[in-house]
Structures are given as structure tokens and as C-alpha cells.
Amino acid sequence: MKYVYQATIIFAVTLLGELLHVLLPLPIPAAIYGLVLLFLALQFSIVKLEQVNAVSKFLIAVMGLLFVAPAVNIVEIWKDIAPVLLPIGVVLVVSTVLVFAVSGLVTQWMLKRGGKDNG
Amino acid sequence: MAELFTSASLFAIVLTLGAYEFGIWLQKKLKSPICNPILIAVILVIAAISLLKIPAQDYRAGCETFSWLLTPATVCLAVPLYEQVKVLKKNLPAILVGVLAGTLVSLGCVAILCRVFAMEDAMLASLLPKSITTAMGIAISEQLGGVPAVTTAVIIITGILGNICGSSLCAILKIRDPIAQGVAFGTASHVVGTSRASEISELTGAVSSLSLVVAGILTAILCPVLYSVL
Numbered sequence: 001m002k003y004v005y006q007a008t009i010i011f012a013v014t015l016l017g018e019l020l021h022v023l024l025p026l027p028i029p030a031a032i033y034g035l036v037l038l039f040l041a042l043q044f045s046i047v048k049l050e051q052v053n054a055v056s057k058f059l060i061a062v063m064g065l066l067f068v069a070p071a072v073n074i075v076e077i078w079k080d081i082a083p084v085l086l087p088i089g090v091v092l093v094v095s096t097v098l099v100f101a102v103s104g105l106v107t108q109w110m111l112k113r114g115g116k117d118n119g
Numbered sequence: 120m121a122e123l124f125t126s127a128s129l130f131a132i133v134l135t136l137g138a139y140e141f142g143i144w145l146q147k148k149l150k151s152p153i154c155n156p157i158l159i160a161v162i163l164v165i166a167a168i169s170l171l172k173i174p175a176q177d178y179r180a181g182c183e184t185f186s187w188l189l190t191p192a193t194v195c196l197a198v199p200l201y202e203q204v205k206v207l208k209k210n211l212p213a214i215l216v217g218v219l220a221g222t223l224v225s226l227g228c229v230a231i232l233c234r235v236f237a238m239e240d241a242m243l244a245s246l247l248p249k250s251i252t253t254a255m256g257i258a259i260s261e262q263l264g265g266v267p268a269v270t271t272a273v274i275i276i277t278g279i280l281g282n283i284c285g286s287s288l289c290a291i292l293k294i295r296d297p298i299a300q301g302v303a304f305g306t307a308s309h310v311v312g313t314s315r316a317s318e319i320s321e322l323t324g325a326v327s328s329l330s331l332v333v334a335g336i337l338t339a340i341l342c343p344v345l346y347s348v349l
Contacts, residue, residue: 010191010194010195011191013194014190014191014194017190017194018190026339027255027258027259027262027339028255028335028336028339029190029252029254029255029258030190030254031189031190031193031194031252031254032193032252032254032255032332032335032336034190034191034193034194034197035193035194035196035197035200035328035332036197036332037194037197038194038195038197038198039197039200039201042197042198042201043201043204049198049201049202052195052198053198055195056195056197056198057195057198059188059191059192059195060192060195060196060198060199060314060317060324061317062188062192063189063192063193063310063311063313063314064139064156064157064282064311064314064315065135065136065139065156065157065160066185066186066188066189066192067157067189067275067278067279067310067311068135068138068139068157068160068161068164068182069131069135069164069178069179069182069186070179070186070253070271070275071157071161071272071275071276071279072161072164072165072168072175072178072179073175073179073268073271073272073275074161074165074272074275074276075165075168075169075175076175076176076268077266077268077269077272080266080268080269081269081272084236084238084242087232087236087238088242088246088273090232090236091228091229091232091233091236091246091249092249092273092276092277092280093280094228094232095224095225095228095229095232095249095250095277096250096277096280096281096284096307096308097284097288098224098225098228099221099222099224099225099228099250099303099306099307100221100281100284100285100288100303100304100306100307100308101288101292101303102220102221102224103217103218103220103221103222103224103302103303103306103307103330104217104288104289104292104294104299104300104302104303105292105294105299106216106217106220106221107213107214107216107217107296107298107299107302107303108294108295108296108299110212110213110216110217111210111213111296111298111299114210114212114213
């Protein structure tokens with residue numbers, strides 16, 4: 001069963017990530033440790049791409065779905081945020097649009113500049 | 120009968136999957152980016168549990184049976200990263216500068232706006248890590264004395280905003296390069312934005328994954344520094 005096999009590897013790497021999160025005193029979550037570990041394992045051919053590919057692609061595809069339940073949490077903190085709803089809304093919209101614009105445009109500018117240097 | 124709705128996780132799962140599937144159907148039907156499956160599903164679930172008088176924590180406890188998949192799913196972002204590693208390496212300076220610029224804008228913008236609106240320090244601490252992935256954001260918020268539940272909410276709203284508006288913003292701002300698009304999605308809207316970026320192309324998704332990791336680490340370093348200055 002390739003799916004069971006792939007899932008075993010992915011969950012095992014995630015478990016190692018959890019372990020590092022417990023052991024190391026850094027504010028880095030288990031998921032990021034796991035991501036770096038899996039990347040290194042692939043890079044150094046400890047894990048082959050075809051040993052994780054299918055299940056990985058599936059989990060990435062359903063990731064949006066996994067955010068529904070935590071988002072429903074908003075109902076529980078509604079009382080805390082209701083009085084400052086408008087300012088929070090402004091902060092969220094303005095900063096998200098600005099960050100998106102600046103990071104995207106700066107990268108694009110850097111890429112174009114790099115392209116010119118190479119040419 | 121009541122137990123079927125409250126204690127059984129199957130009800131929460133069917134409700135979530137059904138609401139999400141309806142969101143996907145509606146998005147295809149109306150072709151509007153506002154009809155985002157996550158947003159539609161959240162609205163439908165909140166409506167359903169209020170109507171059936173199910174406490175939100177019971178619903179979330181029901182979803183625990185699959186919510187934990189978020190951690191391994193995030194780990195799996197290493198796969199597109201590995202597949203695109205050559206392109207990423209070649210463009211690493213541009214990606215890193217873009218993420219750093221975006222992270223600085225995020226922290227500065229939130230700090231300034233919170234001061235303008237005269238918000239409490241706890242609210243500022245809760246909002247500062249709004250652009251990074253939930254697990255990291257909560258850790259930073261707690262460290263600064265914020266309210267983790269508020270941080271979770273604003274992080275997810277930020278993600279949904281990026282997920283919904285990202286493609287339109289790319290068109291308006293003429294961000295056409297897939298690498299630049301990926302940096303924008305990942306830096307501004309973490310994993311939720313990355314799930315949209317992965318739909319655009321494998322490269323965009325990979326750059327977005329890398330950006331969310333770098334943005335998370337930069338925020339973890341810069342947040343406490345900035346907060347102590349303010």
C-alpha cells in the first residue's frame with residue numbers, strides 16, 4: 001500500500017518535528033521543523049520523492065479545508081473583538097494589501113534587475 | 120438525538136466537508152473570488168451551529184479528528200520546495216529581499232495603525248504576528264503578552280484575505296512573475312495564501328512555502344525587538 005507507506009514517512013517526520021519543538025527552546029513550531037527536516041531528507045536522498053509525493057500533494061490540496069474549524073473560533077472571541085472590530089478590520093485589510101504589494105513588487109524589481117545584470 | 124450533533128465528531132466532519140464542498144461548487148458557479156471555499160464554509164458552519172445551538176468548542180472538538188492534519192500538511196510543503204529547488208536557489212536573493220521588505224512593512228504598518236487607533240498593548244501584541252503561520256504567531260503573541268485566541272482569529276482572517284484578494288492584487292499591481300507572486304502570497308498570508316498560490320502553479324506554491332517559512336522566522340526575531348522599542 002503506497003499510501004500507507006507514504007503517510008507513515010510523513011507522519012514520522014512530523015513526529016520528529018514535534019520532538020525538536022519540545023527539545024529546543026525556540027519559538028519555532030513543529031510544522032516548520034518538520035518542513036525543514038523533510039526538505040533536507042529529500043535533498044540528501046534519505047527520502048525519495050516518490051516515497052512521499054502522492055500523499056503530500058493530497059494533503060497540500062486539502063489544506064484550505066483544515067482552516068475551517070480553527071476559523072470558527074471567531075465566534076468564541078466575538079465579545080473581545082466586537083468593540084474594536086472596525087479598527088481591527090482596517091489594520092488587517094490595509095496591512096495585508098500593503099505587505100502583499102511591497103513583497104511582490106520588491107521581488108519583481110529585484111528579479112528584473114538581476115536579469116539585466118545577467119544579460 | 121442531541122448527542123448525534125454534539126458528541127459525535129462525524130457530524131462536525133460532515134458539516135465541514137459539506138460546507139467546503141458547497142463553497143467550491145459556488146466558486147465554480149459564480150466565478151467570483153469572494154466566493155472563497157474557506158470563507159463560505161466558515162459562514163455556513165457558524166450559521167449551522169448557531170441554528171442547532173451547538174457550542175463552538177463542541178464543534179471544534181468534533182473536528183479534532185482531522186484538524187491535526189494541518190501540521191503534517193505544512194510539513195508536506197517541503198515537497199514542492201524540493202521540486203523547485205533549482206529555481207529557488209537561483210532567485211534566492213530576490214526572494215529573501217522581498218520577504219524581508221514585506222515583513223518590515225507588516226510589523227511597521229500594524230504598529231503604526233494600532234497607535235493611530237489608540238489600541239491597547241495587548242491588542243498590538245496580538246496583531247503584530249498576523250501575517251505568519253498560526254503556530255508561530257500564537258507563540259510570539261503569548262511571549263509579548265497578547266491574547267492567543269485573538270491572534271488565531273486575525274491570522275486566519277489575514278490568510279483568507281490574501282487567499283481571496285491575491286490574484287486580483289497581482290493583476291492590479293502588475294505582479295506577473297510567478298516568483299514575485301509566490302513571495303507576495305507567502306509573506307502576506309502564510310499557509311492559507313500558500314494553498315491559493317499552489318493552485319496557480321507549482322512554482323508559485325513553492326516560492327510561497329519558502330516565503331512563509333522565512334517570514335515566520337524573521338517575524339519571530341523582529342517582533343520582540345520592535346515591541347520593546349514601542
